[in-house]
Amino acid sequence: MLSVILSNFNDMFGNISWNDADNVRRQILEIPAMVSRDEKYQNAMKNSDEQSARLESERALQQVIFAIMADNMELFKQFQDNPSFKKWLSDLVFNLTYNKDGKPYEPPQQEHNQGNQDTAQQP
Numbered sequence: 001m002l003s004v005i006l007s008n009f010n011d012m013f014g015n016i017s018w019n020d021a022d023n024v025r026r027q028i029l030e031i032p033a034m035v036s037r038d039e040k041y042q043n044a045m046k047n048s049d050e051q052s053a054r055l056e057s058e059r060a061l062q063q064v065i066f067a068i069m070a071d072n073m074e075l076f077k078q079f080q081d082n083p084s085f086k087k088w089l090s091d092l093v094f095n096l097t098y099n100k101d102g103k104p105y106e107p108p109q110q111e112h113n114q115g116n117q118d119t120a121q122q123p
Contacts, residue, residue, distance in 0.1 A: 001108045005029065005092065012088055016078065024075050027068055028089070029107065034067075035060045036097040036105035046102035057094045 006025055018024050035041060038060035044053040069076040078085045097105040 008088075008092075013078075013085055016082075016085075019074055020072070023072055027072055027075055028092075031061070031064055031068075031089070032093045032096040032105045033107050034064045035093050036103075038063070041097075042102035042104070044102075045099060050098065053098055054094055057097065058090055061090055061093050 005028070009025065009028060035057060038056070041053070041056040041060045044056035048056075065076055065079045079089065080086075
């Protein structure tokens with residue numbers, strides 16, 4: 001799953017000259033879990049229709065983007081200035097996190113490269 005997300009990201013936005021592409025990728029993988037912990041979004045998933053939940057997801061995503069702005073200004077800038085990036089990220093987050101039980105998203109465990117002999121765990 002993580003490799004699919006990163007592959008889609010690279011296909012669509014690999015042409016952007018990110019100053020710290022690894023940090024951007026890491027944060028994109030963390031964003032769905034951050035959004036899914038938003039109480040208003042969880043409540044909307046449980047008690048509202050999908051359209052209302054989508055609006056809460058987008059509101060929560062906006063809050064997460066503002067929260068990580070200090071750590072990654074270029075991700076914030078793309079989110080604010082690039083409509084296709086904002087739509088892609090909004091769709092990704094909603095599709096990964098939406099469920100009728102309102103449960104927080106649990107990201108899959110880190111995938112390891114098949115050819116990578118280094119077995120050290122990342123923090």
